Amino acid sequence: QENMLWGGRFTGGLDPLMVTYNESIHFDRTIYAQDIKGSIAYARANSKIGILTADEFAAIEKGFQQVLKEWESNTFEIKPGVDEDIHTANERRLGEIIGTGVAGKLHTGRSRNDQVATGMRLWLRDQLRLLDEHLTALLRTLSARAKAEISALMPGYTHLQRAQPIRWSHWLLSYGTAFANDLERLRQLIPRVNKSPLGAGALVGNPFGIDRAAIAKELGFDCLINNSMAAVADRDFVVETLQWASMLMTHISRWAEDLIIYSTAEFGFVRLADAYSTGSSLMPQKKNPDSLELLRGKSGRVFGTMCGLMMSVKGLPSTYNKDLQESWETMLDGVKTTSDSIQIATGVLSTLTIVPEKMRSALSPDMLATDLADYLVRKGVPFRETHHISGRVVALAESEGVPMDKLSLQQLQEVDARFGKDVMQCFSYEESINKRTVIGGTSEQSVLQQIQILENRNVKK
Numbered sequence: 001q002e003n004m005l006w007g008g009r010f011t012g013g014l015d016p017l018m019v020t021y022n023e024s025i026h027f028d029r030t031i032y033a034q035d036i037k038g039s040i041a042y043a044r045a046n047s048k049i050g051i052l053t054a055d056e057f058a059a060i061e062k063g064f065q066q067v068l069k070e071w072e073s074n075t076f077e078i079k080p081g082v083d084e085d086i087h088t089a090n091e092r093r094l095g096e097i098i099g100t101g102v103a104g105k106l107h108t109g110r111s112r113n114d115q116v117a118t119g120m121r122l123w124l125r126d127q128l129r130l131l132d133e134h135l136t137a138l139l140r141t142l143s144a145r146a147k148a149e150i151s152a153l154m155p156g157y158t159h160l161q162r163a164q165p166i167r168w169s170h171w172l173l174s175y176g177t178a179f180a181n182d183l184e185r186l187r188q189l190i191p192r193v194n195k196s197p198l199g200a201g202a203l204v205g206n207p208f209g210i211d212r213a214a215i216a217k218e219l220g221f222d223c224l225i226n227n228s229m230a231a232v233a234d235r236d237f238v239v240e241t242l243q244w245a246s247m248l249m250t251h252i253s254r255w256a257e258d259l260i261i262y263s264t265a266e267f268g269f270v271r272l273a274d275a276y277s278t279g280s281s282l283m284p285q286k287k288n289p290d291s292l293e294l295l296r297g298k299s300g301r302v303f304g305t306m307c308g309l310m311m312s313v314k315g316l317p318s319t320y321n322k323d324l325q326e327s328w329e330t331m332l333d334g335v336k337t338t339s340d341s342i343q344i345a346t347g348v349l350s351t352l353t354i355v356p357e358k359m360r361s362a363l364s365p366d367m368l369a370t371d372l373a374d375y376l377v378r379k380g381v382p383f384r385e386t387h388h389i390s391g392r393v394v395a396l397a398e399s400e401g402v403p404m405d406k407l408s409l410q411q412l413q414e415v416d417a418r419f420g421k422d423v424m425q426c427f428s429y430e431e432s433i434n435k436r437t438v439i440g441g442t443s444e445q446s447v448l449q450q451i452q453i454l455e456n457r458n459v460k461k
């Protein structure tokens with residue numbers, strides 16, 4: 001234990017299981033580059049206030065360049081039992097390269113508490129920017145399909161019961177709207193992640209007058225965290241990322257569930273590409289929508305990381321506590337799962353084929369019962385009354401055993417004399433759909449407008 005960076009006061013050794021229980025190097029090595037970048041910026045700032053000479057800073061910078069190369073070429077040797085985390089590992093190796101006389105000055109005024117928060121925020125900020133690109137690509141795929149397949153008509157459902165005819169594109173855009181909100185939330189989140197904790201020290205702030213703003217600028221942070229205790233205590237930036245991801249994954253999950261249903265033989269609206277389906281080890285005919293099922297399943301997993309982390313932090317006293325190390329794995333897993341999921345969803349969507357004939361043949365005239373009621377509304381009959389009249393037409397068709405549009409005009413007029421010859425126009429799916437010209441409706445013109453709005457929303461601000 002004396003060999004550890006913090007070993008001065010210790011005489012006894014760590015329990016062997018405690019060594020592995022405590023160490024975080026096997027996952028926090030992910031940010032080796034960010035940790036080095038942060039250390040170089042910190043050393044530069046220390047050279048400006050005379051803690052390091054110009055030569056010492058140059059040696060540190062050069063030494064870290066070598067450490068970085070070792071990580072990149074996979075030759076960095078982690079010393080088990082000594083390299084507790086990425087911070088200690090990098091500093092240990094720097095000391096071996098440039099000598100501990102100079103390397104030993106690097107950590108002046110700094111704590112792993114501000115160091116770890118800095119590295120995590122740098123890493124997460126870049127990941128969130130990548131997620132922005134992935135989500136934008138999903139939205140582009142979605143709007144391109146909505147445009148290309150605007151003439152495909154299908155049933156719209158409520159309670160999973162046939163409700164009213166819609167365009168396939170309208171269904172697509174309903175998820176596009178949710179995903180665009182997710183993108184908006186992501187872009188609001190990034191600036192809250194991209195704040196600099198460095199210079200907070202362990203909790204009270206740097207005593208040597210270090211220029212925090214200069215460090216933040218070098219690292220590309222938008223601004224500083226304004227209280228040193230908050231700076232080291234805060235993992236809200238991870239929690240919020242996972243909350244954001246949970247919401248997005250919920251949307252992906254519902255979207256996947258719809259497509260799973262639409263891809264069954266009973267529906268047959270869509271066919272998944274082979275690239276995103278798998279077979280059965282027993283039943284030769286099977287083609288299963290595993291990609292969509294995994295998307296649905298993994299949404300639960302992301303939600304789980306979010307809950308888990310919130311439980312870990314909820315009762316902590318002020319500032320840094322080792323419990324905060326638990327934020328790491330939830331962050332890494334949540335980000336990777338979400339990133340993979342968005343890309344899989346984009347792959348599924350860009351490769352599936354739709355079967356417009358099947359969609360269309362799932363439409364049935366009873367789905368136009370509302371239009372029949374609206375027909376009488378246009379003749380001045382109160383809707384509550386027309387609803388009832390149309391319901392009686394539905395019942396009549398059912399008892400006659402014919403589709404509603406196969407009833408004769410005379411039969412309709414027996415239900416209500418106000419039905420005229422032109423009533424037969426009600427029984428057109430196209431007519432029904434294209435009457436929904438309101439903003440956000442399912443008519444062709446409204447759907448084209450929605451596509452335009454969606455495309456404007458994804459433009460980077």
Ligand code: ARG
Nearest residue numbers: 024085112113116320324325
């Ligand atoms: N591995 C630690 C973490 O991820 C680094 C910070 C350690 N700080 C400390 N005071 N023990 O949280």
